[in-house]
Amino acid sequence: MDEHAHILRTQLRMNDGDLYLCHLFTPAAQRERMLALYAAYTEIARVPAEVSEPMVGAIRLQWWRDALAAGPDASNASPFVAALAACDFCTEDIACLIDGRMSALERPQAQMQTPTPDELEAEATIVGPAFMRLSLEALGHDPAACPAWARDAGIGFELVRLAHDGPTEIVMARASTWLATARAGFNASPRRERAKLLPAFLIIGLTARFARSWPTQVSLLRHQIRLLFSAFRGKI
Template sequence: MADTETLDDLVRRVDPDRWLASRFIADPAARADVIALYGFNYELARVAGGVSNALMGEIRLTWWREAMEEIAAGKPPRKHPNVEAIAASGIDPLALATLVEARFDDLDEAPPADEGRALAYVDGTAGALAVLAARRLDPSADPHAVKGAARAYGLAGLWRLKLAGRSRLPEDWTQADLARRVADQLKVARRELKGLPVAAFPAVAPAALAGAYARGRDPGELEKKARLTWSVATGLI
C-alpha cells in the first residue's frame, strides 16, 4: 500500500468486484467499515503468495490474528492503516481472528482432497467474509442466506487462482466440473437470498459475476457495473 493510497483506493485496485458492489452501500460509515473488511481480507489472502516458506506465512498470519485479539481486549490498535480502520469499525475483531485461522490452509502446498474440504475452505474464507459484510450492513442478516452466493463466488475465485498457479481446488476438477458446481450454488443462492435484507445485498452482489468467471470469461468493467447494478436493483444473481 503506497503512502498516498487510501484503503478505499487499495480495495478498488486489488478487489474491484467487491469494491464496485460496495458503491451500492448508501451509508458512508457502513461502506467504510465494509471496505476495511475487504482490505483486511486482501492482507490475509496475499500472505501465502508473498512468502518463501510456510513458517514465514504462519508468522505473518499470527501477526494479524494477534492484532485482532488485542483490539478485542481493548488495547490500542497496531500502527497499520487496516488494523486502525478495523478498530474504528463496527466489525467484531474476534470474528476476524477466526477468519485469519481459515487462511492457514493457504500455506498447505497440497490442495483440498475432495469437494467437502474445498467447500469448507470456501465457507471459512469467502463465506465468512460475506457473512461479516452482510451483518455489518444489517445486523439481522441470516448467515444461511448468503451461503450459496458466497460459495459460488468463492469457487469461481479459486478457479482463477488455480489458473495463476495456486490451487485450492481438488486436483481432478476440470473447468466443466467447477462451472457445474458454481451453477448449482447459484441455484441454491437464488432461494436463500429471498431471506436476505435489502440493505445487506451488496455483500453478496459479486456472485452475479460467478457464472461468467466459472466459464472462463472475465467480464469487462462496463459489464460488471451493469450486472451488479441489475443484481442490487432486483435482489437477484
C-alpha cells in the first residue's frame, strides 16, 4: 500500500477535497485503509459522468469487478485496485459501490428523463449504507454492529452527491432529513463511542452542513474551520 499511497492521495485531493480532508483525521494505523476506500469510491462514482455510452460505462464497472476478484498481486492491478483489494473489505459492500452506479448508466436510455427523487433515493440506498459500513470497517469496527443511523447517514451522503442529477431542491431536502437523523443519533452517543466512530462521520457532518446551506456557497476556509471544529469537539 505504501508505494501507492502518494498516487491515491493526489487523485483523491483532485477528485474530492472533502473526502481528502476527512481521511487525514483517521488514526495513523487505519489511515491508509480509509484512503484506499475513499479513493476507490470516488473513482467508481465518476464512471457514469465520464462515458457517453452506457455500454462503455458497464465495461468499466465490470473491469473493477474483475480486477478486484484478481486480487492485489495481479500484474495488471491499478494502484486503486491494489490498495482496495489489500484491505480485505467486505466483498458484498464493495459490490454495492460498483453495482449502485448501473442506474446512472441506464438513464440516457430512458429518453433523457430526469430521475425522480424516489429513483435517486433507491440508488443512494444501494451505495450509501455500504459506503458507511466500509468506512467503519476501515476503522476496525464490525459492520454488522453498525448503529441504525449509520444507514441514514449513508443514504443522506449519497443523495447529496446525486442531487444535481434530479430535482436538486427536493433531493437536497430529502438528504437533509436523512442526515439530520444521523447527526442526532451520532451526537447523542456516549463520548467514547463517538470518538471511535468520528473519523467515518466527519464527512457526514460536512455533507449535512452543505445540504442545509444549499444553494448558498460556503468559503473553503470556513468549510475547513467547520471540519476542525467538529474533529476537536467530537460532534458533527
